Amino acid sequence: MPSDSNKILFHSRYQPYDRRKGSERGMNVILTTEESELCNFLTLVTQNMKENSPELPSVELRIAGGWVRDKLLGYECNDLDIAINSMTGCEFGEHVYNFLRLKGYAAENIHKIESNPEKSKHLETATTKIFGREVDFVNLRSEEYVEDSRIPSKVTFGTPEQDAYRRDLTVNALFYNIHTRKVEDPTKKGIVDLKEGLIRTPLDPYETFKDDPLRVLRCIRFASRFDFSIDEKILVAVKNEQIKNAISAKVSRERIGIEVDKMIKGPHPALAIKLIYEMNLYDTIFAPPQDYLGTLDNPKIAVCLAKILEWLLLTSNENHLHVNLSSRTPEDIRFLYLASFLAPHKTIEIPSKKKNHTSFHHVIKESLKLKGSDGDITNKLFSFIDQITTVANQNLFTPSDRKSLGLLIRDIGSQWYNAFILALICELLPKYPDIESGILNESYKIIEKYNKLVDLIIDLELQNCFNDKPIINGKEIACLLSLKQGIIIGEIQKSVIEWQLENPGGSKGQCEEYIKNKYRDVKSS
Incomplete structure (x- = not known):
């Protein structure tokens, strides 16, 4: 068993209220x-x-x-x-x-x-x-x-x-x-x-919540804000089905979203989702679509991911997390906690005639009434987890990896650091019991894999490659190959980017020669 000094504590990123006295x-x-x-x-x-x-x-x-x-x-x-x-x-x-x-x-x-x-x-x-x-x-x-x-x-x-x-x-x-x-x-x-350090209602909590069920969410938000305990009578009242139904019937989705967003932006988001889970309110707050395929994952996953994220970000010096991963802005941290909260929805899809799609947009736009861009980013962060995990677990890297890594970062875009962190906490998920108990050797090994990958990306000067423009623009390609503007120009521009990633010191003239040779038989359609 680990000693008390090795026990991982999930500290606040702000100075918490000191209840020790x-x-x-x-x-x-x-x-x-x-x-x-x-x-x-x-x-x-x-x-x-x-x-x-x-x-x-x-x-x-x-x-x-x-x-x-x-x-x-x-x-x-x-x-x-x-x-x-x-x-x-x-x-x-x-x-x-x-x-x-x-x-x-x-x-x-x-x-x-x-x-x-x-x-x-x-x-x-x-x-x-x-x-x-x-x-x-x-x-x-x-x-x-x-x-x-x-x-x-x-x-x-x-x-x-x-x-x-x-x-x-x-x-x-x-x-x-x-x-x-x-x-x-x-x-x-x-x-x-x-x-x-106690959250309690002035009157009987059942009557209080029946009158205004929004106050259930406010109990959670203030408990997580100040790291307070919640009165047992509140916990009993909230588990009453009438109170859950009252939240759905009386509280607008906009108000629910506002409270959740404040929890995420507050000092203890991991505590907030833990309380939501313990009060059996996950499905009520993060309501899935009416019709979906698959099975909603256990909400406890959201709690574990949020706590792992909190551990990574708040003890980054101790757990050796790469500075480029740990130095996140408040908005980055908000996206990461929002993704952690919604992780149980990763296993369900909304059916569609053309292609099934994830439920993240539905939960964010309909259940929480947050910005559509929040849904776009959440969906993007989750969609690259498997690719990032595969790359992080490669043992050897070759010069050709510059192109594959660069294309991955370009696909993810400016959120690539956040996507790497989400992939990391998902890979650490099976280690959560050990992390909570202070048994950290295996977790440190996983973190080190991601640190090395980030170091490689920086060494290859790929960290901002998502901003790179083709060294030869569309008009120049059309002139070079005597082509008309069309879909083929876009395809050739992708080849230009790939060449740039493989040849970081290459000149525009060298790229033109490469393109002329590769596409010499291409004609306008």
Whole structure:
């Protein structure tokens, strides 16, 4: 058995929340200078209203939600949502605007953002900039739901307690009172759950998810974002078939896609897909087409691939992954995790009269409503796995391999590094139990094969060959061989590229001689 020091841990690519101190961790909000100035200013606005408009109800201001959570966890947050107890956000925004002008500050117009339930905005919001910082104003609210919709049927003014209990999670139901400069925890669970690293709903999770099943996905996203555990009651509720059906019936595919994309872009995508798998939600979220050929693979494959990918990217120095493979951009990493998440769909096809095609485009465009280009790239990454694996497992390379390697990279295009990584993690898949246990010798051997292949590609100066243009263009070929433009010109241009790959130091004149000899009997059709 491996020692604890050899155990592979799947670390975050961002600094994770440190739960080791548990309840000993301090839960204090420390304002920046700019935040303190803003709170002071908003306090003056309410004092001015009280002095000059005594007929108005007393106004209390609280910073709500994510800002409070993040500040208590030691993160900075730029999203400032100000909750108002006795008037709408637009009404209070006008008072802010007038006070800014009264004091001679730059005052931007108040922008009214209409309610948009599909984007989880159930009340109109007012937004403006104060001292250059964007601030949203919204009133405290209470909500009621009907059976067949996740959109509240009735939204009214509420107390801080009512507003807190209608929120998705206890850790998102905290307030920072601008006047007292203290954190308020109406559910009496938010601060405890932050200390313990727990995702929990303020009310019974079954009723919470029945009202708004999108909150199931938000539980997963926040648990993976902060590396928190999920309350056992949530896990039980989610496995209820009525909740799964509610996700499909009430939550738009666009909203599902938005949440999944945020999980993928977050610090712990592998944890997100693990939770999706453990909650038996894979088919619900990554819904396959209605009619398909083959059998959807076990969703656990997506979990294992994502964890192997996380290990490769986050411990690249320790596992000796080639720097050109480990140095991926955030967009590259997004593509790779998306491909890992969708790997179980590799084994099914959508029937078609001409040619069956993969289900990746369907899942990405229909089940998740992501960009069509995401489907194109995912499909491309998977389509070259077998070829890349075959090349990586060749023991000997000859000079003629420059052409075959170059053509492979040209076929893949700019995504070739990502395609190599996906092929690598797929080849490492049978080794996942060993990787998880810290038994790494065989995995290192597989990684080294891909490292050598990348070194060879760089030594042969092929890493950017997908950008190379034919040294002889179409018009020049037509003139050289006395041909008319047509399909044959394209075929000859492919031969030009092949010659260039085989003769990296060759001149244009030498290529022309090669083409004249090879195609001397070709005539225009």
